[in-house]
Amino acid sequence: MMFDIETLEEAATFVHRVVPATPQYCWPLLSRRVGAELWVKHENHTPIGAFKIRGGLVYLDAVRRSQPDIRGVVTATTGNHGQSIALAAARLAIDATIVVPFGNSVEKNRAMAGFGARLVEAGHDFQAAFEHATELAERENRHFIPSYDQLLVKGVASYALELFRAVADLDVVYVPIGLGSGISGVIAARDALDLGTEIVGVVAENAPTYALSFAAGRPVSTNSADTMAGGLAVRVPNAEALDIICRGAARIVTVSEAEMRRAMRILFSDTHNAAEGAGAAPLAAALQERGRLAGKRVAVIQSGGNIDGALFAEILEEQDEE
Amino acid sequence: MEPAYKLLSAEEFLDACPKDQRHYQLFDGVIVAMAPPADAHQIIAGNLLFEIGAAVRANLPKCSVRSQAGIAPQSLQGRDHFETDITVTCEPFSRQYRGIVQKPLLIVEILSPSTDRDDVFIKLPSYQSIAGLEEILYVETERIGATVYRRADNRWATVPVTTNARLQLSTIGLDIPIGDVYRGIPGLSP
Numbered sequence A: 001m002m003f004d005i006e007t008l009e010e011a012a013t014f015v016h017r018v019v020p021a022t023p024q025y026c027w028p029l030l031s032r033r034v035g036a037e038l039w040v041k042h043e044n045h046t047p048i049g050a051f052k053i054r055g056g057l058v059y060l061d062a063v064r065r066s067q068p069d070i071r072g073v074v075t076a077t078t079g080n081h082g083q084s085i086a087l088a089a090a091r092l093a094i095d096a097t098i099v100v101p102f103g104n105s106v107e108k109n110r111a112m113a114g115f116g117a118r119l120v121e122a123g124h125d126f127q128a129a130f131e132h133a134t135e136l137a138e139r140e141n142r143h144f145i146p147s148y149d150q151l152l153v154k155g156v157a158s159y160a161l162e163l164f165r166a167v168a169d170l171d172v173v174y175v176p177i178g179l180g181s182g183i184s185g186v187i188a189a190r191d192a193l194d195l196g197t198e199i200v201g202v203v204a205e206n207a208p209t210y211a212l213s214f215a216a217g218r219p220v221s222t223n224s225a226d227t228m229a230g231g232l233a234v235r236v237p238n239a240e241a242l243d244i245i246c247r248g249a250a251r252i253v254t255v256s257e258a259e260m261r262r263a264m265r266i267l268f269s270d271t272h273n274a275a276e277g278a279g280a281a282p283l284a285a286a287l288q289e290r291g292r293l294a295g296k297r298v299a300v301i302q303s304g305g306n307i308d309g310a311l312f313a314e315i316l317e318e319q320d321e322e
Numbered sequence B: 001m002e003p004a005y006k007l008l009s010a011e012e013f014l015d016a017c018p019k020d021q022r023h024y025q026l027f028d029g030v031i032v033a034m035a036p037p038a039d040a041h042q043i044i045a046g047n048l049l050f051e052i053g054a055a056v057r058a059n060l061p062k063c064s065v066r067s068q069a070g071i072a073p074q075s076l077q078g079r080d081h082f083e084t085d086i087t088v089t090c091e092p093f094s095r096q097y098r099g100i101v102q103k104p105l106l107i108v109e110i111l112s113p114s115t116d117r118d119d120v121f122i123k124l125p126s127y128q129s130i131a132g133l134e135e136i137l138y139v140e141t142e143r144i145g146a147t148v149y150r151r152a153d154n155r156w157a158t159v160p161v162t163t164n165a166r167l168q169l170s171t172i173g174l175d176i177p178i179g180d181v182y183r184g185i186p187g188l189s190p
Helices: A005-016 A028-034 A052-066 A080-091 A106-114 A126-139 A150-166 A181-192 A209-216 A239-248 A257-271 A277-288 A309-317 B010-016 B039-059 B116-128 B178-182
Strands: A024-026 A037-042 A073-076 A096-100 A118-121 A172-176 A198-204 A220-222 A251-255 A297-302 B023-027 B030-034 B064-067 B086-089 B104-110 B135-139 B146-152 B155-161 B166-169 B174-177
Touching: A005 A052, A005 A150, A005 A181, A024 A150, A028 A037, A028 A257, A028 A277, A037 A150, A052 A080, A052 A150, A052 A181, A073 A080, A073 A126, A080 A096, A080 A106, A096 A106, A096 A126, A106 A118, A118 A126, A150 A181, A150 A297, A172 A181, A172 A277, A181 A198, A181 A239, A198 A209, A198 A277, A209 A220, A209 A239, A209 A251, A209 B030, A251 A257, A251 A277, A257 A277, A257 A309, A277 A297, B010 B023, B039 B064, B039 B086, B039 B104, B039 B174, B039 B178, B104 B116, B116 B135, B135 B166, B146 B166, B166 B178, B174 B178
Parallel strands: A037 A297, A073 A096, A096 A118, A172 A198, A172 A297, A198 A251, A220 B030, B104 B135
Antiparallel strands: A024 A037, B023 B030, B064 B086, B086 B104, B135 B146, B146 B155, B166 B174
16 A cells, blocks of 8 residues: 555645645536446646646645755646646745746646746757756756656545545546556555545557556557647656556556547536546546446546647537537 | 566567567667657658668678568667668578577668657667678658768768768668659658
8 A cells, every 4th residue: 555544634634725625526418428427526626727736735845844945946847747836836935947848838838837937948848858857956956856756646646535535436437647646646545445446547549658568567668659638648657656557557548539539529518627638538438438337436537627729629629420 | 665677688578578569679678669650651661672672682682671670789688679670681591589680781760750869869879889780871751861870990980861862872782862762752752
Protein backbone atom coordinates (compact mmCIF):
# COMPACT_ATOMS: atom_id res chain seq x y z
CA MET A 1 0.00 0.00 0.00
CA MET A 2 1.39 3.40 -1.03
CA PHE A 3 -0.33 5.49 1.65
CA ASP A 4 -2.50 4.63 4.64
CA ILE A 5 -5.92 6.20 4.88
CA GLU A 6 -4.86 8.67 7.57
CA THR A 7 -2.13 10.08 5.30
CA LEU A 8 -4.55 10.46 2.39
CA GLU A 9 -7.20 12.06 4.57
CA GLU A 10 -4.69 14.53 5.94
CA ALA A 11 -3.68 15.49 2.40
CA ALA A 12 -7.33 15.74 1.33
CA THR A 13 -8.16 18.01 4.25
CA PHE A 14 -5.29 20.26 3.22
CA VAL A 15 -6.39 20.29 -0.43
CA HIS A 16 -9.98 21.12 0.56
CA ARG A 17 -8.84 24.33 2.23
CA VAL A 18 -8.23 25.64 -1.27
CA VAL A 19 -10.19 23.35 -3.60
CA PRO A 20 -13.68 22.30 -2.60
CA ALA A 21 -14.60 18.71 -3.34
CA THR A 22 -15.61 18.42 -6.97
CA PRO A 23 -18.98 16.88 -7.87
CA GLN A 24 -19.60 13.42 -9.25
CA TYR A 25 -22.84 13.04 -11.14
CA CYS A 26 -24.62 10.04 -12.56
CA TRP A 27 -25.69 11.28 -15.98
CA PRO A 28 -28.72 9.41 -17.40
CA LEU A 29 -27.91 10.03 -21.07
CA LEU A 30 -24.35 8.82 -20.63
CA SER A 31 -25.56 5.81 -18.64
CA ARG A 32 -27.86 4.89 -21.50
CA ARG A 33 -25.04 5.15 -24.03
CA VAL A 34 -22.72 2.94 -21.98
CA GLY A 35 -25.41 0.53 -20.81
CA ALA A 36 -24.34 0.93 -17.20
CA GLU A 37 -24.81 3.29 -14.25
CA LEU A 38 -22.25 5.86 -15.33
CA TRP A 39 -20.79 8.48 -13.00
CA VAL A 40 -18.54 11.34 -14.07
CA LYS A 41 -16.02 12.74 -11.60
CA HIS A 42 -15.84 16.38 -12.61
CA GLU A 43 -12.21 17.40 -12.14
CA ASN A 44 -12.88 20.04 -14.78
CA HIS A 45 -14.56 21.97 -11.95
CA THR A 46 -11.40 22.81 -9.96
CA PRO A 47 -9.96 26.35 -9.92
CA ILE A 48 -7.61 25.44 -12.80
CA GLY A 49 -10.09 23.26 -14.65
CA ALA A 50 -8.08 20.08 -14.00
CA PHE A 51 -7.15 17.63 -11.23
CA LYS A 52 -3.48 18.65 -11.14
CA ILE A 53 -4.02 21.51 -8.70
CA ARG A 54 -4.47 18.98 -5.89
CA GLY A 55 -0.95 17.64 -6.32
CA GLY A 56 0.59 21.08 -6.74
CA LEU A 57 -0.86 22.28 -3.46
CA VAL A 58 0.46 19.35 -1.46
CA TYR A 59 3.86 19.38 -3.19
CA LEU A 60 4.53 23.08 -2.69
CA ASP A 61 3.33 23.03 0.90
CA ALA A 62 5.89 20.29 1.61
CA VAL A 63 8.61 22.22 -0.21
CA ARG A 64 7.84 25.38 1.75
CA ARG A 65 8.03 23.46 5.05
CA SER A 66 11.31 21.76 4.22
CA GLN A 67 12.88 24.83 2.55
CA PRO A 68 11.48 27.95 4.26
CA ASP A 69 13.94 30.20 2.43
CA ILE A 70 13.29 28.78 -1.02
CA ARG A 71 14.14 31.26 -3.81
CA GLY A 72 11.60 29.94 -6.24
CA VAL A 73 10.50 26.92 -8.22
CA VAL A 74 10.86 25.86 -11.84
CA THR A 75 8.96 23.25 -13.78
CA ALA A 76 8.34 22.23 -17.37
CA THR A 77 4.91 21.60 -18.79
CA THR A 78 2.62 21.82 -21.76
CA GLY A 79 -0.42 22.67 -19.68
CA ASN A 80 -2.27 21.67 -16.53
CA HIS A 81 0.78 20.85 -14.38
CA GLY A 82 2.03 24.37 -15.03
CA GLN A 83 -1.26 25.96 -14.03
CA SER A 84 -1.23 23.85 -10.88
CA ILE A 85 2.25 24.96 -9.88
CA ALA A 86 1.54 28.57 -10.81
CA LEU A 87 -1.54 28.75 -8.60
CA ALA A 88 -0.07 26.77 -5.69
CA ALA A 89 3.11 28.88 -5.73
CA ALA A 90 1.18 32.15 -5.86
CA ARG A 91 -0.80 31.08 -2.81
CA LEU A 92 2.47 30.67 -0.86
CA ALA A 93 4.09 33.77 -2.39
CA ILE A 94 6.77 31.62 -4.03
CA ASP A 95 8.16 32.72 -7.40
CA ALA A 96 7.25 30.18 -10.06
CA THR A 97 8.90 29.83 -13.45
CA ILE A 98 7.11 27.64 -15.96
CA VAL A 99 8.99 26.48 -19.05
CA VAL A 100 6.84 25.60 -22.05
CA PRO A 101 7.88 24.51 -25.54
CA PHE A 102 7.54 26.95 -28.43
CA GLY A 103 4.14 26.66 -30.03
CA ASN A 104 2.40 25.66 -26.80
CA SER A 105 -1.31 26.40 -26.40
CA VAL A 106 -1.80 30.15 -26.24
CA GLU A 107 -4.76 29.77 -23.90
CA LYS A 108 -2.84 27.57 -21.46
CA ASN A 109 0.12 29.94 -21.53
CA ARG A 110 -2.21 32.80 -20.74
CA ALA A 111 -3.74 30.90 -17.83
CA MET A 112 -0.33 30.12 -16.31
CA ALA A 113 0.77 33.73 -16.61
CA GLY A 114 -2.59 34.76 -15.21
CA PHE A 115 -1.81 32.93 -11.98
CA GLY A 116 1.36 35.02 -11.71
CA ALA A 117 4.01 32.64 -13.03
CA ARG A 118 6.99 33.71 -15.14
CA LEU A 119 6.54 31.99 -18.47
CA VAL A 120 9.64 30.92 -20.41
CA GLU A 121 9.39 29.45 -23.91
CA ALA A 122 12.20 27.03 -24.81
CA GLY A 123 12.66 24.00 -27.01
CA HIS A 124 10.64 22.41 -29.76
CA ASP A 125 8.88 19.85 -27.57
CA PHE A 126 8.26 18.92 -23.94
CA GLN A 127 11.54 17.05 -23.59
CA ALA A 128 13.54 20.05 -24.78
CA ALA A 129 11.56 22.35 -22.46
CA PHE A 130 12.19 19.92 -19.60
CA GLU A 131 15.94 19.98 -20.23
CA HIS A 132 15.93 23.76 -20.31
CA ALA A 133 13.94 23.88 -17.06
CA THR A 134 16.40 21.65 -15.20
CA GLU A 135 19.31 23.81 -16.37
CA LEU A 136 17.46 26.98 -15.41
CA ALA A 137 16.67 25.64 -11.94
CA GLU A 138 20.32 24.82 -11.36
CA ARG A 139 21.58 28.11 -12.77
CA GLU A 140 19.17 30.23 -10.71
CA ASN A 141 19.32 28.01 -7.62
CA ARG A 142 15.61 27.27 -7.71
CA HIS A 143 13.78 24.09 -6.79
CA PHE A 144 12.89 21.93 -9.79
CA ILE A 145 9.46 20.30 -9.63
CA PRO A 146 9.11 17.02 -11.52
CA SER A 147 5.89 16.03 -13.26
CA TYR A 148 5.63 12.85 -11.20
CA ASP A 149 6.31 12.57 -7.49
CA GLN A 150 4.75 10.81 -4.51
CA LEU A 151 3.75 14.19 -3.06
CA LEU A 152 1.82 14.96 -6.24
CA VAL A 153 0.19 11.52 -6.05
CA LYS A 154 -0.79 12.08 -2.42
CA GLY A 155 -2.53 15.30 -3.39
CA VAL A 156 -4.39 14.05 -6.44
CA ALA A 157 -5.56 10.96 -4.51
CA SER A 158 -7.98 13.35 -2.79
CA TYR A 159 -10.32 13.29 -5.79
CA ALA A 160 -10.45 9.52 -5.67
CA LEU A 161 -11.28 9.59 -1.95
CA GLU A 162 -14.14 11.96 -2.73
CA LEU A 163 -15.41 9.69 -5.49
CA PHE A 164 -15.15 6.41 -3.59
CA ARG A 165 -16.89 7.91 -0.56
CA ALA A 166 -19.63 9.55 -2.58
CA VAL A 167 -20.42 6.52 -4.75
CA ALA A 168 -20.45 3.19 -2.97
CA ASP A 169 -19.64 -0.13 -4.63
CA LEU A 170 -18.13 1.15 -7.85
CA ASP A 171 -17.29 -1.81 -10.09
CA VAL A 172 -14.96 -0.01 -12.51
CA VAL A 173 -13.21 3.37 -12.71
CA TYR A 174 -11.64 4.56 -15.98
CA VAL A 175 -8.68 6.92 -15.46
CA PRO A 176 -6.58 8.68 -18.12
CA ILE A 177 -2.84 8.13 -17.91
CA GLY A 178 -0.43 10.96 -18.69
CA LEU A 179 2.72 10.46 -16.70
CA GLY A 180 0.71 8.52 -14.12
CA SER A 181 0.02 10.66 -11.05
CA GLY A 182 -3.76 10.52 -11.53
CA ILE A 183 -4.07 6.76 -11.82
CA SER A 184 -1.51 6.27 -9.04
CA GLY A 185 -3.70 8.41 -6.78
CA VAL A 186 -6.83 6.42 -7.65
CA ILE A 187 -5.05 3.14 -6.98
CA ALA A 188 -3.71 4.53 -3.69
CA ALA A 189 -7.18 5.59 -2.53
CA ARG A 190 -8.78 2.31 -3.64
CA ASP A 191 -6.17 0.31 -1.73
CA ALA A 192 -6.28 2.54 1.36
CA LEU A 193 -10.06 2.07 1.51
CA ASP A 194 -9.65 -1.67 0.85
CA LEU A 195 -12.11 -1.66 -2.06
CA GLY A 196 -12.40 -4.19 -4.87
CA THR A 197 -13.02 -1.63 -7.62
CA GLU A 198 -11.31 -2.32 -10.94
CA ILE A 199 -9.07 0.54 -12.04
CA VAL A 200 -8.70 0.76 -15.80
CA GLY A 201 -6.06 3.03 -17.31
CA VAL A 202 -6.73 4.84 -20.58
CA VAL A 203 -4.11 5.95 -23.11
CA ALA A 204 -4.15 7.40 -26.61
CA GLU A 205 -3.52 5.03 -29.49
CA ASN A 206 -0.87 7.47 -30.75
CA ALA A 207 0.85 7.67 -27.35
CA PRO A 208 0.72 4.08 -26.11
CA THR A 209 3.81 3.93 -23.92
CA TYR A 210 1.95 2.84 -20.78
CA ALA A 211 -0.16 0.28 -22.65
CA LEU A 212 2.95 -1.24 -24.20
CA SER A 213 4.80 -1.13 -20.88
CA PHE A 214 1.88 -2.68 -18.99
CA ALA A 215 1.73 -5.52 -21.52
CA ALA A 216 5.49 -6.06 -21.41
CA GLY A 217 5.76 -5.67 -17.63
CA ARG A 218 8.66 -3.29 -18.09
CA PRO A 219 9.21 0.21 -19.51
CA VAL A 220 8.63 0.51 -23.24
CA SER A 221 9.09 4.03 -24.60
CA THR A 222 7.78 5.26 -27.93
CA ASN A 223 9.49 7.46 -30.48
CA SER A 224 6.46 9.72 -30.84
CA ALA A 225 3.32 10.78 -28.98
CA ASP A 226 1.31 12.45 -31.70
CA THR A 227 -2.08 13.01 -30.07
CA MET A 228 -4.35 16.03 -29.73
CA ALA A 229 -4.81 15.00 -26.08
CA GLY A 230 -1.89 16.90 -24.58
CA GLY A 231 -2.51 15.33 -21.19
CA LEU A 232 -1.80 11.89 -22.65
CA ALA A 233 1.15 12.85 -24.88
CA VAL A 234 3.89 10.95 -23.06
CA ARG A 235 6.72 9.04 -24.78
CA VAL A 236 8.69 7.76 -21.81
CA PRO A 237 6.95 6.10 -18.86
CA ASN A 238 7.88 6.93 -15.29
CA ALA A 239 9.26 3.75 -13.71
CA GLU A 240 7.65 4.36 -10.33
CA ALA A 241 4.24 5.06 -11.85
CA LEU A 242 4.55 2.02 -14.09
CA ASP A 243 5.26 -0.19 -11.11
CA ILE A 244 2.12 1.09 -9.34
CA ILE A 245 0.01 0.65 -12.48
CA CYS A 246 1.29 -2.87 -13.14
CA ARG A 247 0.40 -3.86 -9.58
CA GLY A 248 -2.87 -1.99 -9.24
CA ALA A 249 -4.61 -1.59 -12.59
CA ALA A 250 -6.84 -4.26 -14.10
CA ARG A 251 -5.98 -3.36 -17.69
CA ILE A 252 -5.18 -0.47 -19.99
CA VAL A 253 -7.51 0.54 -22.80
CA THR A 254 -6.20 2.32 -25.90
CA VAL A 255 -8.48 4.87 -27.57
CA SER A 256 -8.13 6.47 -30.99
CA GLU A 257 -8.18 10.17 -31.78
CA ALA A 258 -11.62 9.74 -33.36
CA GLU A 259 -12.97 8.01 -30.24
CA MET A 260 -11.72 10.83 -28.01
CA ARG A 261 -13.16 13.50 -30.28
CA ARG A 262 -16.51 11.73 -30.30
CA ALA A 263 -16.43 11.43 -26.48
CA MET A 264 -15.77 15.18 -26.24
CA ARG A 265 -18.87 15.84 -28.34
CA ILE A 266 -20.93 13.42 -26.27
CA LEU A 267 -19.84 14.96 -22.97
CA PHE A 268 -20.82 18.34 -24.28
CA SER A 269 -24.17 17.31 -25.72
CA ASP A 270 -25.20 15.06 -22.79
CA THR A 271 -23.81 17.09 -19.87
CA HIS A 272 -22.77 20.46 -21.32
CA ASN A 273 -19.30 20.11 -19.86
CA ALA A 274 -16.24 20.90 -21.95
CA ALA A 275 -13.60 18.19 -21.84
CA GLU A 276 -10.03 18.28 -23.09
CA GLY A 277 -8.85 15.18 -24.95
CA ALA A 278 -7.49 13.45 -21.84
CA GLY A 279 -10.66 14.32 -19.94
CA ALA A 280 -12.82 12.63 -22.55
CA ALA A 281 -10.59 9.57 -23.01
CA PRO A 282 -12.13 7.62 -20.07
CA LEU A 283 -15.62 7.98 -21.52
CA ALA A 284 -14.25 6.89 -24.90
CA ALA A 285 -12.83 3.80 -23.21
CA ALA A 286 -16.10 3.03 -21.41
CA LEU A 287 -17.97 3.33 -24.71
CA GLN A 288 -15.44 1.02 -26.32
CA GLU A 289 -15.94 -1.52 -23.51
CA ARG A 290 -19.71 -1.16 -23.42
CA GLY A 291 -20.13 -4.89 -23.89
CA ARG A 292 -18.46 -5.78 -20.61
CA LEU A 293 -20.09 -3.06 -18.48
CA ALA A 294 -23.77 -4.07 -18.62
CA GLY A 295 -25.47 -3.59 -15.26
CA LYS A 296 -22.32 -2.32 -13.57
CA ARG A 297 -21.64 0.85 -11.63
CA VAL A 298 -18.94 2.68 -13.52
CA ALA A 299 -17.08 5.98 -13.07
CA VAL A 300 -15.05 7.95 -15.58
CA ILE A 301 -12.59 10.62 -14.48
CA GLN A 302 -13.09 13.80 -16.47
CA SER A 303 -9.61 14.93 -15.61
CA GLY A 304 -9.78 18.38 -17.17
CA GLY A 305 -11.65 20.78 -19.40
CA ASN A 306 -8.84 22.94 -20.73
CA ILE A 307 -9.37 22.69 -24.45
CA ASP A 308 -8.48 25.54 -26.80
CA GLY A 309 -11.57 27.23 -28.18
CA ALA A 310 -10.67 26.83 -31.85
CA LEU A 311 -9.96 23.10 -31.52
CA PHE A 312 -13.10 22.52 -29.48
CA ALA A 313 -15.20 24.36 -32.06
CA GLU A 314 -13.68 22.20 -34.81
CA ILE A 315 -14.45 19.01 -32.87
CA LEU A 316 -18.02 20.03 -32.08
CA GLU A 317 -18.60 20.68 -35.79
CA GLU A 318 -17.74 17.08 -36.70
CA GLN A 319 -20.68 14.79 -37.41
CA ASP A 320 -21.35 11.46 -35.72
CA GLU A 321 -23.03 8.57 -37.48
CA GLU A 322 -25.86 7.89 -35.03
CA MET B 1 10.95 3.70 -3.88
CA GLU B 2 12.07 3.85 -7.52
CA PRO B 3 11.74 0.31 -8.88
CA ALA B 4 14.88 -0.94 -10.56
CA TYR B 5 13.85 -2.17 -13.97
CA LYS B 6 16.81 -4.03 -15.38
CA LEU B 7 18.40 -2.49 -18.45
CA LEU B 8 18.45 -5.04 -21.25
CA SER B 9 21.27 -6.26 -23.40
CA ALA B 10 20.67 -6.63 -27.13
CA GLU B 11 20.40 -10.38 -26.65
CA GLU B 12 17.84 -10.00 -23.85
CA PHE B 13 15.97 -7.49 -25.99
CA LEU B 14 15.59 -10.07 -28.76
CA ASP B 15 14.02 -12.42 -26.22
CA ALA B 16 11.88 -9.82 -24.41
CA CYS B 17 10.75 -7.74 -27.39
CA PRO B 18 6.93 -7.81 -27.71
CA LYS B 19 5.81 -10.04 -30.56
CA ASP B 20 3.28 -7.79 -32.23
CA GLN B 21 3.01 -5.79 -35.45
CA ARG B 22 5.11 -2.91 -34.15
CA HIS B 23 8.83 -2.38 -34.67
CA TYR B 24 11.05 -1.94 -31.64
CA GLN B 25 14.58 -0.75 -30.93
CA LEU B 26 16.73 -0.82 -27.81
CA PHE B 27 18.26 2.48 -26.68
CA ASP B 28 20.66 2.24 -23.76
CA GLY B 29 18.88 -0.83 -22.40
CA VAL B 30 15.32 0.54 -22.77
CA ILE B 31 12.84 -0.77 -25.35
CA VAL B 32 11.44 1.90 -27.68
CA ALA B 33 8.39 1.28 -29.88
CA MET B 34 8.52 2.90 -33.30
CA ALA B 35 5.56 4.71 -34.80
CA PRO B 36 4.66 3.45 -38.29
CA PRO B 37 6.64 5.30 -40.99
CA ALA B 38 4.94 8.28 -42.62
CA ASP B 39 4.00 8.29 -46.33
CA ALA B 40 7.09 10.22 -47.45
CA HIS B 41 9.33 7.90 -45.44
CA GLN B 42 7.77 4.86 -47.13
CA ILE B 43 8.21 6.31 -50.62
CA ILE B 44 11.82 7.35 -50.03
CA ALA B 45 12.59 3.90 -48.62
CA GLY B 46 11.10 2.28 -51.73
CA ASN B 47 13.03 4.53 -54.10
CA LEU B 48 16.30 3.98 -52.25
CA LEU B 49 15.84 0.22 -52.12
CA PHE B 50 15.36 0.22 -55.88
CA GLU B 51 18.43 2.37 -56.59
CA ILE B 52 20.70 0.75 -54.01
CA GLY B 53 19.55 -2.72 -55.03
CA ALA B 54 20.44 -2.00 -58.67
CA ALA B 55 23.88 -0.62 -57.74
CA VAL B 56 24.69 -3.57 -55.50
CA ARG B 57 23.61 -6.12 -58.11
CA ALA B 58 25.79 -4.37 -60.69
CA ASN B 59 28.85 -3.61 -58.60
CA LEU B 60 28.84 -5.94 -55.59
CA PRO B 61 27.01 -9.06 -56.75
CA LYS B 62 28.06 -11.12 -53.74
CA CYS B 63 26.64 -8.58 -51.29
CA SER B 64 23.05 -8.13 -50.16
CA VAL B 65 20.68 -5.26 -49.43
CA ARG B 66 18.61 -5.60 -46.29
CA SER B 67 15.54 -3.70 -45.23
CA GLN B 68 15.03 -3.09 -41.47
CA ALA B 69 18.12 -5.04 -40.50
CA GLY B 70 19.17 -5.20 -36.87
CA ILE B 71 22.38 -3.53 -35.80
CA ALA B 72 23.94 -4.14 -32.38
CA PRO B 73 26.92 -1.77 -32.37
CA GLN B 74 28.36 -3.10 -29.12
CA SER B 75 27.53 -6.76 -29.91
CA LEU B 76 24.75 -8.83 -28.32
CA GLN B 77 26.07 -7.95 -24.88
CA GLY B 78 25.72 -4.20 -25.50
CA ARG B 79 22.68 -2.12 -24.60
CA ASP B 80 21.70 -0.94 -28.08
CA HIS B 81 19.81 -2.70 -30.83
CA PHE B 82 18.83 -0.47 -33.71
CA GLU B 83 16.76 -1.11 -36.79
CA THR B 84 18.14 0.56 -39.89
CA ASP B 85 16.04 1.52 -42.88
CA ILE B 86 18.49 -0.07 -45.32
CA THR B 87 21.77 -1.91 -44.79
CA VAL B 88 24.23 -3.25 -47.32
CA THR B 89 26.46 -6.08 -46.17
CA CYS B 90 28.79 -8.54 -47.82
CA GLU B 91 28.71 -11.06 -44.98
CA PRO B 92 27.30 -14.50 -45.81
CA PHE B 93 23.67 -15.19 -44.92
CA SER B 94 23.29 -16.77 -41.49
CA ARG B 95 20.36 -17.24 -39.11
CA GLN B 96 22.60 -17.56 -36.08
CA TYR B 97 22.83 -13.79 -35.60
CA ARG B 98 19.05 -13.41 -35.16
CA GLY B 99 18.59 -10.74 -37.82
CA ILE B 100 21.59 -8.69 -36.75
CA VAL B 101 24.04 -7.64 -39.43
CA GLN B 102 27.53 -8.16 -38.03
CA LYS B 103 29.52 -6.37 -40.71
CA PRO B 104 27.56 -3.61 -42.41
CA LEU B 105 29.22 -1.82 -45.29
CA LEU B 106 26.59 0.90 -45.75
CA ILE B 107 23.78 2.02 -43.43
CA VAL B 108 20.89 4.22 -44.57
CA GLU B 109 18.55 6.07 -42.22
CA ILE B 110 15.57 8.09 -43.39
CA LEU B 111 15.00 10.94 -40.96
CA SER B 112 11.70 12.15 -39.62
CA PRO B 113 10.84 14.90 -37.13
CA SER B 114 10.06 12.37 -34.41
CA THR B 115 13.28 10.41 -34.77
CA ASP B 116 15.98 12.75 -36.02
CA ARG B 117 17.28 13.60 -32.55
CA ASP B 118 17.88 9.92 -31.80
CA ASP B 119 19.22 9.30 -35.30
CA VAL B 120 21.73 12.13 -35.10
CA PHE B 121 22.78 12.20 -31.47
CA ILE B 122 22.54 8.53 -30.47
CA LYS B 123 22.61 6.29 -33.51
CA LEU B 124 25.16 8.14 -35.64
CA PRO B 125 28.06 8.05 -33.13
CA SER B 126 27.18 4.46 -32.40
CA TYR B 127 27.24 3.51 -36.08
CA GLN B 128 30.54 5.31 -36.54
CA SER B 129 32.07 3.01 -33.95
CA ILE B 130 31.35 -0.12 -36.02
CA ALA B 131 34.52 -1.54 -37.55
CA GLY B 132 34.28 -2.04 -41.28
CA LEU B 133 31.35 0.31 -41.83
CA GLU B 134 32.38 2.61 -44.68
CA GLU B 135 29.42 4.89 -45.36
CA ILE B 136 26.30 6.15 -43.60
CA LEU B 137 23.55 7.94 -45.50
CA TYR B 138 21.01 10.16 -43.69
CA VAL B 139 18.13 11.29 -45.90
CA GLU B 140 15.73 14.13 -45.13
CA THR B 141 11.98 13.66 -45.54
CA GLU B 142 10.65 17.20 -45.12
CA ARG B 143 12.88 18.69 -47.84
CA ILE B 144 15.28 17.47 -50.51
CA GLY B 145 18.65 16.83 -48.95
CA ALA B 146 20.91 14.21 -47.46
CA THR B 147 24.19 13.79 -45.65
CA VAL B 148 26.78 11.15 -46.46
CA TYR B 149 29.18 10.24 -43.67
CA ARG B 150 32.20 8.55 -45.24
CA ARG B 151 35.12 6.90 -43.46
CA ALA B 152 38.44 8.27 -44.69
CA ASP B 153 41.79 7.62 -43.02
CA ASN B 154 40.12 6.50 -39.78
CA ARG B 155 38.08 9.67 -39.62
CA TRP B 156 34.55 10.41 -40.73
CA ALA B 157 34.09 12.99 -43.45
CA THR B 158 30.70 14.70 -43.76
CA VAL B 159 29.38 15.33 -47.28
CA PRO B 160 26.15 17.31 -47.55
CA VAL B 161 23.99 16.60 -50.59
CA THR B 162 21.90 19.63 -51.55
CA THR B 163 18.82 20.03 -53.72
CA ASN B 164 20.29 19.77 -57.21
CA ALA B 165 23.38 17.71 -56.39
CA ARG B 166 24.07 14.06 -57.14
CA LEU B 167 23.92 11.41 -54.45
CA GLN B 168 27.14 9.43 -54.61
CA LEU B 169 27.81 6.36 -52.49
CA SER B 170 31.30 5.13 -53.26
CA THR B 171 30.93 1.85 -51.35
CA ILE B 172 28.37 0.52 -53.81
CA GLY B 173 29.09 2.70 -56.87
CA LEU B 174 25.79 4.60 -56.73
CA ASP B 175 25.61 7.95 -58.55
CA ILE B 176 22.13 9.42 -59.08
CA PRO B 177 20.45 12.83 -58.87
CA ILE B 178 19.25 13.34 -55.28
CA GLY B 179 15.85 14.24 -56.71
CA ASP B 180 15.34 10.61 -57.79
CA VAL B 181 15.09 9.66 -54.13
CA TYR B 182 11.99 11.85 -53.82
CA ARG B 183 10.17 10.59 -56.91
CA GLY B 184 6.46 10.30 -56.15
CA ILE B 185 6.32 12.76 -53.27
CA PRO B 186 4.15 15.79 -54.10
CA GLY B 187 6.12 19.01 -53.71
CA LEU B 188 9.48 17.25 -53.64
CA SER B 189 9.32 15.04 -56.71
CA PRO B 190 11.52 16.26 -59.61
